[in-house]
Amino acid sequence: EELHPHESHKHKQPEQREKSMRRTIVYKDVQTPTGERSRRPTISMENYHASDPALGFLQRPHTVSALLLGLAILIYVVFTRVGDDTATNIKMGALAGVVFFLLFSAVHMPDGLFVRPHPIVWRISMGIAVLYGCFVVFLLFQKPSDGRYLLNLLDPALGVKLPERSYAEDCRLYTPNDPRGSFANLMETLQDEFVLAHLLGWWAKTIIFRDMYITWLLSIVFELLELSLAHILPNFHECWWDHIIVDIFVCNLLGMLTGFLTIRLLRMKEYNWTGAPDEKTHGDEVRGQGQGPLVTAFLKATLQQFKPRTLIRYRWKFLSSWRRFFYMIWLVVIVAQVELNAFFLKTLLCIPPPHSVNIVRLVIWWLISLPAMREFHHFIADPNTKRLGTMAWLGFGLTFTETLLTIKWGSMEGLLDNVEHPPAVVYSWATFLVIGSVWAVWHYRWRLRAEDEEPGEEEGEAVLENLLTSSDSPPSSPSPARASTHAKDQ
Numbered sequence: 045e046e047l048h049p050h051e052s053h054k055h056k057q058p059e060q061r062e063k064s065m066r067r068t069i070v071y072k073d074v075q076t077p078t079g080e081r082s083r084r085p086t087i088s089m090e091n092y093h094a095s096d097p098a099l100g101f102l103q104r105p106h107t108v109s110a111l112l113l114g115l116a117i118l119i120y121v122v123f124t125r126v127g128d129d130t131a132t133n134i135k136m137g138a139l140a141g142v143v144f145f146l147l148f149s150a151v152h153m154p155d156g157l158f159v160r161p162h163p164i165v166w167r168i169s170m171g172i173a174v175l176y177g178c179f180v181v182f183l184l185f186q187k188p189s190d191g192r193y194l195l196n197l198l199d200p201a202l203g204v205k206l207p208e209r210s211y212a213e214d215c216r217l218y219t220p221n222d223p224r225g226s227f228a229n230l231m232e233t234l235q236d237e238f239v240l241a242h243l244l245g246w247w248a249k250t251i252i253f254r255d256m257y258i259t260w261l262l263s264i265v266f267e268l269l270e271l272s273l274a275h276i277l278p279n280f281h282e283c284w285w286d287h288i289i290v291d292i293f294v295c296n297l298l299g300m301l302t303g304f305l306t307i308r309l310l311r312m313k314e315y316n317w318t319g320a321p322d323e324k325t326h327g328d329e330v331r332g333q334g335q336g337p338l339v340t341a342f343l344k345a346t347l348q349q350f351k352p353r354t355l356i357r358y359r360w361k362f363l364s365s366w367r368r369f370f371y372m373i374w375l376v377v378i379v380a381q382v383e384l385n386a387f388f389l390k391t392l393l394c395i396p397p398p399h400s401v402n403i404v405r406l407v408i409w410w411l412i413s414l415p416a417m418r419e420f421h422h423f424i425a426d427p428n429t430k431r432l433g434t435m436a437w438l439g440f441g442l443t444f445t446e447t448l449l450t451i452k453w454g455s456m457e458g459l460l461d462n463v464e465h466p467p468a469v470v471y472s473w474a475t476f477l478v479i480g481s482v483w484a485v486w487h488y489r490w491r492l493r494a495e496d497e498e499p500g501e502e503e504g505e506a507v508l509e510n511l512l513t514s515s516d517s518p519p520s521s522p523s524p525a526r527a528s529t530h531a532k533d534q
Contacts, residue, residue, distance in 0.1 A: 169411040215283035242295035250303025
């Protein structure tokens with residue numbers, strides 16, 4: 045049920061009435077811990093568009109204009125370009141199809157929870173996610189050699205067999221006799237392209253998850269996965285100080301700190317990434333400054349569009365219930381699998397580490413993960429939400445399709461076929477799973493139940509008050525709700 049926050053909006057001035065009608069609050073019936081029913085406002089999954097006179101052109105739909113502009117560009121390119129090369133024509137046709145679909149996405153894809161810098165950015169991101177998913181599904185029906193051939197058509201540097209590289213050939217941290225320096229191995233590792241990739245990657249992950257415990261857990265889990273899968277991918281062979289010092293306490297930690305610093309700075313400005321209505325909207329701020337010229341207001345409003353309204357800190361509370369704990373395990377597995385897919389696909393498709401294809405894939409996943417994590421958090425935090433968000437659905441689907449591609453091609457190439465895992469790896473993970481399962485059963489089956497059965501302070505006071513007043517007042521009939529609860533207990 046959608047209700048306006050102001051019941052008397054019909055009696056307001058036209059401008060104020062329009063502003064009130066733009067704000068939509070969704071009220072849902074919620075059952076309180078005492079068994080009573082109450083109504084509370086919740087964030088709608090639909091977007092909130094604040095009207096701004098300085099940016100009115102950008103906030104109005106332009107479906108007809110976009111259609112005419114797209115057709116005009118298509119006609120110009122089709123009738124002015126002459127190409128005799130078949131490979132070039134195929135590339136241009138594929139590129140034109142991608143642009144056409146992204147134009148449709150920018151105009152007609154559904155809005156999500158993010159509105160900054162503009163909803164069109166997240167509509168195009170959704171379109172890119174759909175295209176990437178179609179491409180991965182297409183690769184599922186190809187051979188690894190055919191996949192490398194397709195990438196080689198895009199760039200001759202792709203699809204060419206790469207030499208195996210190990211980072212654990214010389215694990216000496218102190219090299220006094222090396223002509224390059226006393227810490228030559230450490231300096232060489234710090235100058236590797238993966239160091240910057242680690243730092244930026246964990247900054248991006250911190251912006252996505254916004255929780256110190258989750259980011260630290262993911263950081264440690266991935267290092268353990270590298271140690272466990274080093275017998276499959278030689279790139280996972282690293283020195284002990286590379287795992288502990290460089291990766292965890294330098295790259296990952298610096299990325300997390302800069303990420304949380306970014307979150308704190310954005311929280312200070314009280315912006316709203318979710319698109320939920322505020323008491324003071326961005327349009328109100330611009331109207332309040334209305335003494336300056338229109339150009340100044342336009343520039344200020346344009347810069348404000350690149351800042352989120354608010355940056356919501358996620359409260360995962362994964363130890364509070366079985367449901368939360370299961371979803372957090374699910375999330376950790378999915379994120380770890382996305383990371384592993386990057387290394388396996390890079391190896392199977394013979395993509396050089398510094399190539400732009402790897403960067404494009406990471407950017408695509410970041411654009412998908414930002415709204416997907418917001419929708420997934422809303423899904424597990426609100427018990428009344430029964431529908432998983434669109435971007436979260438796409439993110440989970442893409443993870444599984446990439447994993448299927450990795451398993452199929454890895455088996456065909458002999459990378460995952462007849463692999464003998466070291467006994468230390470098998471026993472360590474088996475012990476961890478057993479201990480974790482026993483702890484989870486103890487924590488959620490007995491500990492939380494024992495805490496719930498202990499009477500709280502307010503409940504104890506209510507019982508004491510009933511005992512003191514029972515002798516002075518006649519017995520009263522219980523309410524229907526309490527009577528039904530009593531009958532159920534009996």
